[in-house]
Amino acid sequence: MSTDLYTHPDYYNMDDLLSDEHKLIRDTARAWVKQNVSPIIEDYYERADFPKQIIPGLGEIGAFGPYIPTEYGGPGLDQISYGLIMQELERCDSGLRSTSSVQSSLVMYPIWKYGSEEQKQKFLPKLASGEFLGCFGLTEPDHGSNPGGMITNFKDMGDHYLLNGAKMWISNAPLSDVAVVWAKNEEGRIHGLLVEKGMEGFSAPEMHGKLSLRASITGELIFNDVKVPKENLLPGRSGLGAPLSCLDSARYGIAWGALGAAMDCYDQALRYSKERIQFGVPIGAFQLTQKKLAEMITEITKAQLLTFRLGQLRNDGKATSAQISMAKRNNVEIALNIAREARQILGGMGITNEYSIMRHMANLESVVTYEGTHDIHLLITGMDVTGIPSFTREAPDLSKMK
Amino acid sequence: MKFLVCISKVPDTTSKIDFTDNNSKFNEAGVQFIVNPYDEWYALVRALELKESLGGSVTTITVGPATDEPIIRKALAIGADNAVRINAEPGDAYFTAHQIAEYAKANAFDVVLTGKETINYNGSQIGGMVAELMGTPYISLATKMDLNGNTATLEKEMVGGVEIVEVNTPFVLSAAKGMAEQRIPNMRGIMAARTKPLEVIEPVPCDDLTSFVSFELPPEKSEVKLVDADNIGELVNLLHNEAKVI
Numbered sequence A: 001m002s003t004d005l006y007t008h009p010d011y012y013n014m015d016d017l018l019s020d021e022h023k024l025i026r027d028t029a030r031a032w033v034k035q036n037v038s039p040i041i042e043d044y045y046e047r048a049d050f051p052k053q054i055i056p057g058l059g060e061i062g063a064f065g066p067y068i069p070t071e072y073g074g075p076g077l078d079q080i081s082y083g084l085i086m087q088e089l090e091r092c093d094s095g096l097r098s099t100s101s102v103q104s105s106l107v108m109y110p111i112w113k114y115g116s117e118e119q120k121q122k123f124l125p126k127l128a129s130g131e132f133l134g135c136f137g138l139t140e141p142d143h144g145s146n147p148g149g150m151i152t153n154f155k156d157m158g159d160h161y162l163l164n165g166a167k168m169w170i171s172n173a174p175l176s177d178v179a180v181v182w183a184k185n186e187e188g189r190i191h192g193l194l195v196e197k198g199m200e201g202f203s204a205p206e207m208h209g210k211l212s213l214r215a216s217i218t219g220e221l222i223f224n225d226v227k228v229p230k231e232n233l234l235p236g237r238s239g240l241g242a243p244l245s246c247l248d249s250a251r252y253g254i255a256w257g258a259l260g261a262a263m264d265c266y267d268q269a270l271r272y273s274k275e276r277i278q279f280g281v282p283i284g285a286f287q288l289t290q291k292k293l294a295e296m297i298t299e300i301t302k303a304q305l306l307t308f309r310l311g312q313l314r315n316d317g318k319a320t321s322a323q324i325s326m327a328k329r330n331n332v333e334i335a336l337n338i339a340r341e342a343r344q345i346l347g348g349m350g351i352t353n354e355y356s357i358m359r360h361m362a363n364l365e366s367v368v369t370y371e372g373t374h375d376i377h378l379l380i381t382g383m384d385v386t387g388i389p390s391f392t393r394e395a396p397d398l399s400k401m402k
Numbered sequence B: 001m002k003f004l005v006c007i008s009k010v011p012d013t014t015s016k017i018d019f020t021d022n023n024s025k026f027n028e029a030g031v032q033f034i035v036n037p038y039d040e041w042y043a044l045v046r047a048l049e050l051k052e053s054l055g056g057s058v059t060t061i062t063v064g065p066a067t068d069e070p071i072i073r074k075a076l077a078i079g080a081d082n083a084v085r086i087n088a089e090p091g092d093a094y095f096t097a098h099q100i101a102e103y104a105k106a107n108a109f110d111v112v113l114t115g116k117e118t119i120n121y122n123g124s125q126i127g128g129m130v131a132e133l134m135g136t137p138y139i140s141l142a143t144k145m146d147l148n149g150n151t152a153t154l155e156k157e158m159v160g161g162v163e164i165v166e167v168n169t170p171f172v173l174s175a176a177k178g179m180a181e182q183r184i185p186n187m188r189g190i191m192a193a194r195t196k197p198l199e200v201i202e203p204v205p206c207d208d209l210t211s212f213v214s215f216e217l218p219p220e221k222s223e224v225k226l227v228d229a230d231n232i233g234e235l236v237n238l239l240h241n242e243a244k245v246i
């Protein structure tokens, strides 16, 4: 890949809304990414390999649990800092951001919110530094959009739990030291269990053949009569709301991240349109190119405003799940559209690995599906404004109609 | 060992450069500012490395208004122990050097480090002036520095070779590429920078000795002429008659 010249578009002077520390955190993440990841990402992506050597660096720039308090080894930053770090990571590669999202929001967040003091002390500092890698097992082969139907289960055996079942599509799984696994107890209630690497009957084989998010490692989690110590159950919360609250935090990070991918595509397309000469003029002089660029920056600017406001709401503890769904859905959609348009501006060069646009485009196909598909988020907004859930084909429950 | 590192704020290299006030003032609107790379990557990092191996402290000094504080915080995040800001618009090099020298003299630093130049004005004057005002030796354009007790050994590049200089503290140096490697702050550093002391000091009276009359942008690059490889005659002709370089 050619030198990483990225600078972020800021049409509405959004930087004025950031504190000096926000900017320092963002610029640090960007400098680190440019130095350590941009030069190698294409190679790892092509070989479908995860660059493990960058894990400690991600810890150093605060990308693992940015909002985890300092007493547990985290940096104790606000939600906007978290968003900015995710934006810088995904600006480079969605897989990089995925690794960090999973660790932060799907592993550290539930341990911090629902874990015992011993669990927090044992896992959070090591996860924050990158000494430990974690994963989150919710999706199963037969339960994706409908995780509540999961069949992975555990039985109380007196001095331990016995865990059985399988999870699929689990980011970071093959490299994880600890997995936050969601499973049903004998009464059918969902609980989180911390399953540690090396426990008997537990394996995490890698899934191959992904044509998207190739620089992120994905695997299965297989539980065959795994004896899980009782102290590994997350005591603080049970029910489907527990994993969903983690998804809120991750989806919030994705909203920032996807916008980063969009900004990177726009930045490259704008630069290219000023350099590439056809018919004697830079292609940016053609109205059809300008239309593409103008629409891209308009969508980016709208998304920046939406995302920043969501950050403020998150900081105040007021963001609803439905508000987060809207931002995740919108930002991934505009990022995909911008990637496609940007790729066209680059003509044939747009399909090569000299530029990151095609990689972003392929990556975003995962991002539009995981953490709630595009359509599921639409149904969430629909339910939020009408009060009527429409996720199943059963007669809708009208009791909460607005 | 007490190190004092001079840190200044410069426009990011990708900034659009233009001027206001009859071309006598740089237009700061919409410009992103960074720490002058020679100050940050070479002077500051080498001071930190030496402090880490020999003990002591690293103080940064900046002559500038409160809007310079973000870049000062960055220097603290990279690892400086404390910072001083002389609360004044930096006038000419003499004014700035005078402020730095007054502070350095009063606080007995062993080594004062500057970058070899700032990437905006490229004046390369501060280090020499500070040394003169302090009455200490000055080593310019140093690419390497080691300290043994109170004796420093420095290298500087010269045409076709390297010059090795020995000097006793206190002294002033300007740091060039090679002195150290860029350090990206880590989150622990950024968090620690929140509470590190940043002292604001009012300037000592001093007049500028020079003033900026006006700035001009370099002429626009003219179009490139491509000459066919087989047509050496035309190339010679163009170089001789049009470019007038041969």
Ligand SMILES: Cc1cc2nc3c(=O)[nH]c(=O)nc-3n(C[C@H](O)[C@H](O)[C@H](O)COP(=O)(O)OP(=O)(O)OC[C@H]3O[C@@H](n4cnc5c(N)ncnc54)[C@H](O)[C@@H]3O)c2cc1C
Pocket: A102, A135, A136, A137, A138, A139, A143, A144, A145, A146, A168, A169, A170, A171, A172, A213, A218, A366, A369, A370, A371, A372, A373, A374, A375, A376, A379, A390, A391, A392
């Ligand atoms: C690269 C990658 C990494 C992942 N990482 C993780 C991870 O770390 N942990 C984890 O637990 N999971 C992970 N996932 C799983 C991801 O969350 C699921 O793929 C996602 O929830 C969709 O589930 P599914 O693939 O089973 O699709 P399905 O649920 O089968 O959906 C197929 C299609 O049907 C549509 N659909 C489903 N239900 C409805 C409905 N009610 N109304 C309308 N349309 C509907 C969907 O929108 C979609 O278009 C990952 C997935 C990928 C691709």
